[in-house]
Amino acid sequence: MKTRVALLCITSFSAFAAPSPADFHRGVYALHEQQIAQREIRTEEATGNYEGAAAARYRYVETSYYEKASGHLLSRVRRDAALPELIHITEVNIYDDAGKLVRDFGSVTLPWAPLQPVRTFINLHHYNGALHSFRQHDLIGQVGYEFCEGSFEGKRVRISLDGDDINAASTAGFGYKACFDGMSKDWAQYATPH
């Protein structure tokens, strides 16, 4: 998934009190714990080192949690290898009863400052016939990315737009309306992950 670098800036936002990034980080992890507690799980684990001057010598263990029955990837958690209570990254996928991914959450911290996420996202997914799309919001609702793939009216569709590239011209292209017109814009209800 393509993402856009954006440092979090707390700006005024009317009629909605977003949780703090740190609260969101904890909330995504709590949702992960809630999901795996309710299901039979299979896990895969990988270890690694970070690169880059500031991150050098920090190591991680990344665990992917799959639901045994469906095979769905429920979450991925990247923990500090030496201090596993420090969560560097959590991703959580939410599926509907039919097994479709309907939203996913993510929170990313830097290993040398692991309490404050530098990236938060709420992805809302939408399905229209053979099209699957999602729109990525950050914790203040800013759209950072849109993606759609599938087929519409017999033609292949693949749309991948960074937030800065979403404009009148790019949204007038073939398939855009079919991809995104029916998508919920109510990201705020998921600012507290559930």
Added chain:
Amino acid sequence: MIRNYLLAASLIVGCLVTSVASAASPDVTLNDIQGKTHHFSEYIGRGHWTVLVVWGPRCPPCIEEMPELQGFHDDHKDGKARVLGVAVDFPTFGQAKRDEVAKFSEDYLIGFPVLLGNAEIFTRFGGAELQGVPTTVIYDRKGAIAVRHTGSVTRDMIERFIAKWDGEATP
């Protein structure tokens, strides 16, 4: 998906890695692990380089770089440079816990001075907000900040940095 976030993170790293400032640091008072108060002026701006490392006893890279810093200090403490440690709590960056720091210093045979601090006080001697640990601030012989670096350092990195600056300062 995670790989992309790390790409984003690595770009942020690039912004943090090293910054250079020239402003002299104000005097700051901190306690050591025995509870004795020290002024920064005891350590910086006294004709030698001071390598100040901000670290946390639970921060994995901090633990790994300690032998490098200790080796550098041992080689230069009577000459051109000294190491000064300022401990903070990790990961909160709040006030360092004296017992934890004392145990760490004993376990790792830390021979350079270690003071107890926090992120707030770092802004007074570090010239910027504390972005993470370990962070190294190198003060020149006059006590001005020559470089600030977030992330691990090696003895060789410090040696080369100081040699370069000393070389540049030579007429």
